[in-house]
Amino acid sequence: xxxxxxxxxxxxxxxxxxxxxxxxxxxxxxxxxxxxxxxxxxxxxxxxxxxxxxxxxxxxxxxxxxxxxxxxxxxxxxxxxxxxxxxxxxxxxxxxxxxxxxxxxxxxxxxxxxxxxxxxxxxxxxxxxxxxxxxxxxxxxxxxxxxxxxxxxxxxxxxxxxxxxxxxxxxxxxxxxxxxxxxxxxxxxxxxxxxxxxxxxxxxxxxxxxxxxxxxxxxxxxxxxxxxxxxxxxxxxxxxxxxxxxxxxxxxxxxxxxxxxxxxxxxxxxxxxxxxxxxxxxxxxxxxxxxxxxxxxxxxxxxxxxxxxxxxxxxxxxxxx
Amino acid sequence: xxxxxxxxxxxxxxxxxxxxxxxxxxxxxxxxxxxxxxxxxxxxxxxxxxxxxxxxxxxxxxxxxxxxxxxxxxxxxxxxxxxxxxxxxxxxxxxxxxxxxxxxxxxxxxxxxxxxxxxxxxxxxxxxxxxxxxxxxxxxxxxxxxxxxxxxxxxxxxxxxxxxxxxxxxxxxxxxxxxxxxxxxxxxxxxxxxxxxxxxxxxxxxxxxxxxxxxxxxxxxxxxxxxxxxxxxxxxxxxxxxxxxxxxxxxxxxxxxxxxxxxxxxxxxxxxxxxxxxxxxxxxxxxxxxxxxxxxxxxxxxxxxxxxxxxxxxxxxxxxx
Numbered sequence: 001x002x003x004x005x006x007x008x009x010x011x012x013x014x015x016x017x018x019x020x021x022x023x024x025x026x027x028x029x030x031x032x033x034x035x036x037x038x039x040x041x042x043x044x045x046x047x048x049x050x051x052x053x054x055x056x057x058x059x060x061x062x063x064x065x066x067x068x069x070x071x072x073x074x075x076x077x078x079x080x081x082x083x084x085x086x087x088x089x090x091x092x093x094x095x096x097x098x099x100x101x102x103x104x105x106x107x108x109x110x111x112x113x114x115x116x117x118x119x120x121x122x123x124x125x126x127x128x129x130x131x132x133x134x135x136x137x138x139x140x141x142x143x144x145x146x147x148x149x150x151x152x153x154x155x156x157x158x159x160x161x162x163x164x165x166x167x168x169x170x171x172x173x174x175x176x177x178x179x180x181x182x183x184x185x186x187x188x189x190x191x192x193x194x195x196x197x198x199x200x201x202x203x204x205x206x207x208x209x210x211x212x213x214x215x216x217x218x219x220x221x222x223x224x225x226x227x228x229x230x231x232x233x234x235x236x237x238x239x240x241x242x243x244x245x246x247x248x249x250x251x252x253x254x255x256x257x258x259x260x261x262x263x264x265x266x267x268x269x270x271x272x273x274x275x276x277x278x279x280x281x282x283x284x285x286x287x288x289x290x291x292x293x294x295x296x297x298x299x300x301x302x303x304x305x306x307x308x309x310x311x312x313x314x315x316x317x318x319x320x321x
Numbered sequence: 322x323x324x325x326x327x328x329x330x331x332x333x334x335x336x337x338x339x340x341x342x343x344x345x346x347x348x349x350x351x352x353x354x355x356x357x358x359x360x361x362x363x364x365x366x367x368x369x370x371x372x373x374x375x376x377x378x379x380x381x382x383x384x385x386x387x388x389x390x391x392x393x394x395x396x397x398x399x400x401x402x403x404x405x406x407x408x409x410x411x412x413x414x415x416x417x418x419x420x421x422x423x424x425x426x427x428x429x430x431x432x433x434x435x436x437x438x439x440x441x442x443x444x445x446x447x448x449x450x451x452x453x454x455x456x457x458x459x460x461x462x463x464x465x466x467x468x469x470x471x472x473x474x475x476x477x478x479x480x481x482x483x484x485x486x487x488x489x490x491x492x493x494x495x496x497x498x499x500x501x502x503x504x505x506x507x508x509x510x511x512x513x514x515x516x517x518x519x520x521x522x523x524x525x526x527x528x529x530x531x532x533x534x535x536x537x538x539x540x541x542x543x544x545x546x547x548x549x550x551x552x553x554x555x556x557x558x559x560x561x562x563x564x565x566x567x568x569x570x571x572x573x574x575x576x577x578x579x580x581x582x583x584x585x586x587x588x589x590x591x592x593x594x595x596x597x598x599x600x601x602x603x604x605x606x607x608x609x610x611x612x613x614x615x616x617x618x619x620x621x622x623x624x625x626x627x628x629x630x631x632x633x634x635x636x637x638x639x640x641x642x
Contacts (some may be wrong), residue, residue: 027466076431082422101469102401106423108399108432109462115436116455119448126451127444134437143428145348148422 001052001305004312008043014276015061019113030106031113034077037089043176044069050180050194051314053305060121064179066131070114071133072172075140077107079198082148100122121183129179136175143168150234161239162203170202193299197309198291204317207285210235214269215278226265233259236284237277245275289317322373322626325633328366335383336362336390340434351415352434357400358410364497365390370516371501374626380443385450385500388459392454393433393493396461399642403469427567442504450500457496473553482560483524491523509607514620518630523612525638528606531556535590536599542607547586553578557605558598609637 002010005130019035020028044065050062077087080093081103088094095103117128146164150156151288177198181191214230214237228235249271256268272278296306323331340356341349365386372382400406401414404426408414416424426555439451467485498519502512534549535558549556562574570592576591593599612632617627 024340026465026472027463078425082425083541102466103471104399104403105466108458111429111432112455112458112462115451116459119451119455123444123448126438126447130440130447134433134633137433138430138437141426141433142348144347145345145423148426149345149347173462197506249624259536 003308008047008079011041011044030098031049034094037091047180050177051184054184054186058183061183063117067117068084068176071085074107075112087231096309119130134219136171165206169206170199173202174198190299193295197292197295200288201313204288205287207236208317211281229265240277240280241275324629328369330342332365351419355415364393367427367497368501372505375505379504380502384438384441387439388435389497395428395431395526412566453496459493460488460492483596486527489608490527491520495519511620514616518613518616521609522634525606525609528557529638549591551584561598565627569642575630
């Protein structure tokens with residue numbers, strides 16, 4: 001059994017190579033540039049851990065992990081175009097460094113390359129892995145579309161927002177774990193439990209992300225604290241505040257959202273605190289974390305095999321940076 | 322043995338159904354809209370014909386054909402964004418009717434759906450079909466990138482242009498035929514010959530397309546005659562004229578390309594005729610057609626089985642509309 005950190009290092013060693021042909025350089029250099037920006041490689045490592053929960057890591061898991069990471073990078077390149085994001089991990093996004101057409105096509109060919117990598121696995125697993133991969137890829141697109149739709153809407157229900165987070169973020173984590181479980185020879189029930197563990201963990205992770213963006217310690221949090229508030233981004237905190245604040249607070253909040261008050265971040269944070277959005281978020285996060293851990297608990301393998309996943313879950317959701 | 326027309330009708334009957342979920346409608350309605358614009362469905366029918374050249378059409382060929390047509394439509398949606406094209410088949414393109422972000426994401430999910438369709442075939446063929454599909458998809462992206470690069474360059478060699486056409490257009494036709502051959506149980510040599518037939522035919526087809534855009538009969542040709550000339554598009558004719566015209570003709574041609582002469586189309590056509598670009602194009606087209614037919618000839622099946630493909634080749638390349 002290996003920890004997340006160790007598998008992450010091992011995966012990086014394999015993944016940090018050239019993934020694309022040399023020519024045409026105008027198409028492939030942007031992809032190589034983007035992959036070199038790095039990342040935590042959480043999803044492929046979840047595949048490896050899902051595999052190792054049941055059996056020794058198979059060669060196929062490295063290919064599936066690579067495909068998953070290429071898919072993830074494809075979504076980032078295209079999402080950055082859609083969000084008109086200038087920076088990613090502190091560096092220029094592909095469409096900013098090159099141009100939008102190049103970023104569009106580079107993303108397309110990144111996705112095709114993910115499928116090339118998938119096609120390297122044993123024929124025995126190809127159909128089931130491909131099925132899960134396709135289903136998840138579609139859901140991630142649906143989540144991104146819902147996210148864009150929500151940005152244009154005045155009000156979004158908590159249920160709809162949860163569904164969007166599930167599709168945009170959680171199912172990719174859940175499916176990464178399940179692909180590993182498939183390769184590890186897990187039965188359907190164990191696969192399902194591991195998928196649900198990943199899905200609930202993903203939601204808890206997103207709640208934590210929203211929380212840290214508002215209440216994180218600026219010296220530890222990598223991004224600008226209050227960025228979501230400045231961008232009027234719909235988050236767990238904002239949706240909760242909109243639905244639970246008093247009429248006076250609601251009026252003030254809406255004025256702050258419409259305007260550009262110099263002290264917007266602190267004033268919105270004050271409302272969040274006044275309607276206890278911070279405490280509510282911590283409780284909601286812990287509820288999803290507990291549900292995730294209960295699913296992990298139910299998986300029919302020796303408890304000690306589950307330790308690395310349990311540690312990872314606590315690490316991802318309890319972090320303060 | 323069935324003709325192209327008959328298989329085209331049969332394919333349309335199967336393909337004209339809903340391909341996407343109902344929700345989110347903001348993502349999937351654009352895709353349904355685009356598929357309803359129709360098209361000749363040449364590529365999927367080539368898959369069916371490639372299959373029937375060797376054996377009765379298998380159920381798998383309909384799935385592969387569907388995947389190929391979905392892939393083709395994905396490239397059209399994304400190419401239209403890149404080319405800023407307002408119309409496709411006389412109707413609004415997806416990014417014009419909806420918006421660029423929607424078109425980008427709709428294209429992405431169209432590609433994923435193509436892979437979903439591929440994953441419906443018998444496991445026996447999955448790996449080899451997927452391999453060819455991925456290789457071709459990558460080449461089509463490379464061709465599109467080269468095309469965009471060429472538009473920004475002052476001069477492009479005929480060899481480079483041929484390579485671009487091969488990647489952007491021909492390999493998809495060639496691979497469509499080969500997927501059918503694989504499903505029809507063809508050996509490697511026959512598969513290769515059929516692929517080469519499709520590749521050469523695709524180039525002949527593109528030469529014919531460039532020729533008709535310049536010299537076609539306006540009453541028969543669907544598009545505006547001279548459209549390529551007005552757009553300064555690099556075509557077989559323009560590249561030939563640039564490399565074979567006299568110094569005076571070359572000077573006039575370059576002035577016409579830089580300016581917006583009211584009679585630009587006729588003046589460029591006069592230069593094309595003066596340097597015999599029209600005759601040259603017909604000869605080049607026939608050379609590729611002959612090479613294509615020679616490959617078809619060499620395929621080791623009864624001559625009468627080849628008749629529909631031979632007829633199709635002559636029809637596609639001898640057409641005057």
